[in-house]
Amino acid sequence: MPKLEQFEIKKYWQVFSGLKPIENKVNHDQVLPVLYNSKLDSSVLNKIWFLADIDDDDNLDFEEFVICMRLIFDMVNKNISSVPDELPDWLVPGSKVSLIKERKKREQIENADLPPKKEIKVDWYMSPEDLNQYEKIYSSCAKLTDGTLTFNELSTKLSTKFFNISKTDLNKVWSLINPQNLPSIDRDPTFYFIHCLRQRNDLGADIPTTLPNSLAEVCNKKQVSYDLGSSNPGTKRKEIVRKTDNLHDNVPSSNTESNSKNVSTNDNDIKEKYAYLTDDQVANMREQLEGLLNYKKNEKTQRKSNLYKSINISSITDDLDNIEQQVEVLENYLNNKKHELQSLQAEIN
Known part of the structure; x- marks a missing residue:
């Protein structure tokens, strides 16, 4: 492992200065963006922070910051495969040698007093x-x-x-x-x-x-089924009602006791509302809406044959029209996303 070079220390000083240290120290929140930019696992970053914070004050002075940065760079560049349990001597600044010795003695005393480690089980009760x-x-x-x-x-x-x-x-x-x-x-x-x-x-x-x-x-809850051939259609209907109640008004609901409400499906509003969705999320939402659409169509067909039941046909028709419009908008949105992806891939090539 190469030792610290002067140019390397200068580079770390530029980073350290940019974090606006107070009394020559930076806290964890100040260093957090640098830690996350490394893309290292949080457990690895926590161990690096512990090793670098030699005086255990939850802050890093410049010498400790150099230790932290060097270990991060060595992990990112794969100069080391894991974070060492102890700092190598060449990485310990002269002003911190006595603190390192005190830390080792303190850890030995603490470990000697600790009982054998017991397995800690997850308590599933939630207060x-x-x-x-x-x-x-x-x-x-x-x-x-x-x-x-x-x-x-x-x-x-x-x-x-x-x-x-x-x-x-x-x-x-x-x-x-x-x-x-x-x-x-x-x-x-x-x-x-x-x-x-x-x-x-x-x-x-x-x-x-x-x-x-x-x-x-x-x-172990299963996905909602829209199969009307079930031997217990009443139960399926209840599952579908619960599922659609969670759609946060993205799918309009029918009202058999009063006239159906007119729902605005302005394309721009819908696109803006779904702008944060990924392609997979859009496809998943489209699949759910199409499943509900098919259910509504089958429900409409079945209820027409049951003449003894009075239903509000206009309400179901309005629901179908609204859902079809949302499916169409989502299809257009998905196609636009695909075109954007193709354009980006073309630019990369």
């Missing part, structure tokens, strides 16, 4: 305070039209809150609470996803390999 906190996180996330959240959205949000979890932890917990490997999960599994990761972050709890039986039903 009202926990639920309130998780609700805030859930509300702050960008959801799909059915109210569900993707792995990318959740992992990005939680990585800024839980600094002691790694990408491996995120993947393990996602697989645990999403055994069907669905592209997105709804509110209840989301809460358990956050709850498990929080205990992993705060307590170092081990991630279990299986869910308790009491949670299996919550996390």
